[in-house]
Each structure stands twice: as structure tokens, then as C-alpha cells.
Amino acid sequence: MQFPVTINPSVAGEHSAIMTLDSPESAGIEYRIMNTVIAADKFTAANNYAVTTSSTIDRAQSKSYFFQVPAGAPAFKVDFTGPSGSPGTGQARFLRWHPYGVGIDSNAVSNCYVGLACSTGSPNSRTLDNPLAGVWEVTVDARRTSDTDAAPFSLTASILGASVSPNPDVIAAAGIGVPVARTYTITNGFGAFTGRAFGTTLGSAVQATPTIAGGAQQQYLVQVAAGSTSLRAAINSPSDPAADLDLYVYNCSTGTCVLAGQSADGDSDESVTIANPAAGTWLVLIDGYSVPAGTTSYNYRDVFVNAAFGSISVTDANALRPAGASWTVPGSVTANAAPAAGRVLLGNVQVRTDTNLVVGSGDVIVQSVTP
Known part of the structure; x- marks a missing residue:
């Protein structure tokens, strides 16, 4: 037997009720169970x-x-x-x-x-x-x-949480060592916080939208430069929302590939970050663990951050940012070196609280670097 039960809590918190099944044709109570629901704020x-x-x-x-x-x-x-x-x-x-x-x-x-x-x-x-x-x-x-x-x-x-506009900020070309002036608008879309906008170091990146079949694997080689402070690989946004793609990162800098990090849960939103990666060859492997549609496209990105590539500078100071507040900050992007062929420079304008927590971010992409 099935019958509908309506739950309509009037206040937040834990709520319990006893459900009783009682037949008038017999003595006693046939069944009784405690039910508890949580009404969250x-x-x-x-x-x-x-x-x-x-x-x-x-x-x-x-x-x-x-x-x-x-x-x-x-x-x-x-x-x-x-x-x-x-x-x-x-x-x-x-x-x-x-x-x-x-x-x-x-x-x-x-x-x-x-x-x-x-x-x-x-x-x-x-x-x-x-x-x-x-x-x-x-x-x-x-x-x-x-x-x-x-x-x-x-x-x-x-x-x-705050948003950065424009996002992404795409710069078609920049001269080596020549600052490119920019302006960014920050909007606080959630609760009030005290914070500021902040520019990051640039990195060498690849962004792509490949297609993978269920059970297939794809590999991406990354030549990490000496002195890099991080290597991050990430995938997301599959065209088949039911797809389960997994991501593995191998350190091959010694000549033998050793698993250095993996992200393999039940969806296709995966990322791995390696701090202070060794210089040399790294391999990113994407595994099409389950793709109900047969094939799926997905967004792929890898980036290694290195001060030699340059940086993003933003002029801002900590201040109270009420919900819904917007403010505009000046900035500049300085590219000091060109990435390898087929790659771009990538950095971020971040929004950080006064405790240095990142609550928002916008990408900055330099498509080519000229002497």
C-alpha cells in the first residue's frame, strides 16, 4: 500500500512525528514508526x-x-x-x-x-x-x-562570493615587459565580507574542448618549466551530463611516469593541483570511465604557474563589501616571456577576504606575446 504524506514545517530545525497505522477491525495498533525531517535555513x-x-x-x-x-x-x-x-x-x-x-x-x-x-x-x-x-x-x-x-x-x-567582469579578459597580444592597462568590475553576489581584488602570477596554459568515448583514454603531455610553483589540470562541463570522466596526473620528469595525483569521483568535474612540480615532462590522462551517450565533449585545461611568465597587478584595498555592492579597480597585465607553441598565458583576478580566502575569480588570457 502506498499513500502520500505531506510535510510542511513552519520553522527551521529538526522535526519529528509518529506515524501510526491502526485498523478499526482489530485490537491494538498494527504499526508505528518515528519520522524525522530536517528543515534547513x-x-x-x-x-x-x-x-x-x-x-x-x-x-x-x-x-x-x-x-x-x-x-x-x-x-x-x-x-x-x-x-x-x-x-x-x-x-x-x-x-x-x-x-x-x-x-x-x-x-x-x-x-x-x-x-x-x-x-x-x-x-x-x-x-x-x-x-x-x-x-x-x-x-x-x-x-x-x-x-x-x-x-x-x-x-x-x-x-x-563575488564575480569579476570581464571574465575572461582576453588580450590578443602583449609585448614582452610592456604593461597592458586593464579595468575590472567586481560584484558581490552573496553575503557581506571585507576584502579586495588581487592579481596573480601568470602561467602557461592549454584550453581545449575534446571529445572522448566511453572506455577510451586520452593523454596530454605538459613540459613544465623549472621554477614553476604549481601545475593544475582540470576537466568539467561534459556534453553528456551523465558521463563519469576521471583525471590522473603523472610525473614523468625522471624518465618513468609515476602517479602524482588523481581526481576520480562519480561525475566529470575533476581537478588535480601539484605544488612545486619538478621541471620536465608531465602527463595528464583522462579516462572515459562511463559515458552513457557513447561519446561526450568536455572542457580541458592544464596550466603551470611560473613567475618568469609575468604577472597581473591590481590596485585595491580591503574594505567592507555589502551584499550586492560593485566596485571598479584598475589593473595591468605584464607578460615577461612567451609560452610554448600552442599555449597561452593565463592568470586570474581574484577576490579575497581580509583573511586571504578566495571568494571569486576571473580569468585573464594573453593569446600571444611579441618581442
């Missing part, structure tokens, strides 16, 4: 992409709060005030729990309480970049040795 333009809760936490007790983090949110921030480390304000903390139910902060007995050390950041404010979309749980608890029966607190969860 949502981030919207109406609440400026931030949700604040004020309450008290009793000694040795815990409370849970739930937040719906949307897909594509660049950062998820939690701020906590109330306990200050001063006598009489209580010993309390917050901990964050992944949508899979796994804690991302240690719940060790002394970790992250206000006034004590926190292994994942500050006891009062922690931000996670590229959070998984879904329902995140944030718990607040007070130590059994808390110096007050009930500690008042305020918990604010918010999502952060």
Missing part, C-alpha cells in the same frame, strides 16, 4: 545571504542548526560571538558538519572553544571555500566545566 537575497540565531547554551549541552548551502556557493562562513574567554562568559564553541554527516572540525575536548586553540581556524570565525551543496549542520556546545550555567551566544552563517 536558506540563504536568500531577502536575508542578505546570512542567517543569525541568538540563544543560550547550558553547561554540557549541545544545540544544532541547519543551513542549505546552494550549488556553486564559493564560500560558507560561520561567525560566533558571546563567550569571550573572560570569566563568567562561559566556555562554548561551534563545530561544522558536512552534508555527509562527517565533522570537519575536531570535537576533541578542548578544541575550538572560545579562548582556546582551534585546529581548523579561529574559535570565533571559520570559512570553508567551495563547500559541497547540501544541508550543513552547525552545532553549539558548552563544556561541562563552563563557568556559567547558561552562556548567551550569537551564531551567524553566511555564504560569500
Whole structure:
């Protein structure tokens, strides 16, 4: 037997109800089950992409709060005030729990309480970049040795993110060592933050949109220059949305290819970053693990960053950026060396908080470099 059940919670939080099946034709109750649902707070333009809760936490007790983090949110921030480390304000903390139910902060007995050390950041404010979309749980608890029966607190969860325009900023040609003046507009599309725009070092990149068949493999060789600070390979946006493509990066600089990194989950949005890669040959392998449509196109990019190629300079300073705020910054792009044939120079204009967390980015591409 199947029958519809309507769930209509009026407030956020955990909600439970007992469902009972009772036949009037027999004595007793035939079946009874407890049902629990989570109604999460949502981030919207109406609440400026931030949700604040004020309450008290009793000694040795815990409370849970739930937040719906949307897909594509660049950062998820939690701020906590109330306990200050001063006598009489209580010993309390917050901990964050992944949508899979796994804690991302240690719940060790002394970790992250206000006034004590926190292994994942500050006891009062922690931000996670590229959070998984879904329902995140944030718990607040007070130590059994808390110096007050009930500690008042305020918990604010918010999502952060800004866009850069133009994106990409394509420069057809640049002369070696000659700065190219640019202007960028930054727009804060989510919650308020304090931050600035920032330019990065340039790198040598390949961008392509190849097609791969299910069960097939494709290889890309990358000649990494000495002194490079990172090598990143990434794939995304398959034309077959059900495709599962995997990415592997091999270090072949010694003459023998050794697996150095891989990204192989259940979709086709994969990336691997290698810090301080050895100079020489590297190999990126794409595996068409599952392609229900038979073939699929996808976006491919590899880039190794090296100061020898030049940099992007942006003039900006930390300031409060309210939700919806836009500001314009001057910048310049200086190419100091040409990449190998078939490659371009690639860098980013990033948006960073005052704690140096990246909450937005726009690509800058120099298509050719002339003497």
C-alpha cells in the first residue's frame, strides 16, 4: 500500500512525528514508526545571504542548526560571538558538519572553544571555500566545566562570493615587459565580507574542448618549466551530463611516469593541483570511465604557474563589501616571456577576504606575446 504524506514545517530545525497505522477491525495498533525531517535555513537575497540565531547554551549541552548551502556557493562562513574567554562568559564553541554527516572540525575536548586553540581556524570565525551543496549542520556546545550555567551566544552563517567582469579578459597580444592597462568590475553576489581584488602570477596554459568515448583514454603531455610553483589540470562541463570522466596526473620528469595525483569521483568535474612540480615532462590522462551517450565533449585545461611568465597587478584595498555592492579597480597585465607553441598565458583576478580566502575569480588570457 502506498499513500502520500505531506510535510510542511513552519520553522527551521529538526522535526519529528509518529506515524501510526491502526485498523478499526482489530485490537491494538498494527504499526508505528518515528519520522524525522530536517528543515534547513536558506540563504536568500531577502536575508542578505546570512542567517543569525541568538540563544543560550547550558553547561554540557549541545544545540544544532541547519543551513542549505546552494550549488556553486564559493564560500560558507560561520561567525560566533558571546563567550569571550573572560570569566563568567562561559566556555562554548561551534563545530561544522558536512552534508555527509562527517565533522570537519575536531570535537576533541578542548578544541575550538572560545579562548582556546582551534585546529581548523579561529574559535570565533571559520570559512570553508567551495563547500559541497547540501544541508550543513552547525552545532553549539558548552563544556561541562563552563563557568556559567547558561552562556548567551550569537551564531551567524553566511555564504560569500563575488564575480569579476570581464571574465575572461582576453588580450590578443602583449609585448614582452610592456604593461597592458586593464579595468575590472567586481560584484558581490552573496553575503557581506571585507576584502579586495588581487592579481596573480601568470602561467602557461592549454584550453581545449575534446571529445572522448566511453572506455577510451586520452593523454596530454605538459613540459613544465623549472621554477614553476604549481601545475593544475582540470576537466568539467561534459556534453553528456551523465558521463563519469576521471583525471590522473603523472610525473614523468625522471624518465618513468609515476602517479602524482588523481581526481576520480562519480561525475566529470575533476581537478588535480601539484605544488612545486619538478621541471620536465608531465602527463595528464583522462579516462572515459562511463559515458552513457557513447561519446561526450568536455572542457580541458592544464596550466603551470611560473613567475618568469609575468604577472597581473591590481590596485585595491580591503574594505567592507555589502551584499550586492560593485566596485571598479584598475589593473595591468605584464607578460615577461612567451609560452610554448600552442599555449597561452593565463592568470586570474581574484577576490579575497581580509583573511586571504578566495571568494571569486576571473580569468585573464594573453593569446600571444611579441618581442
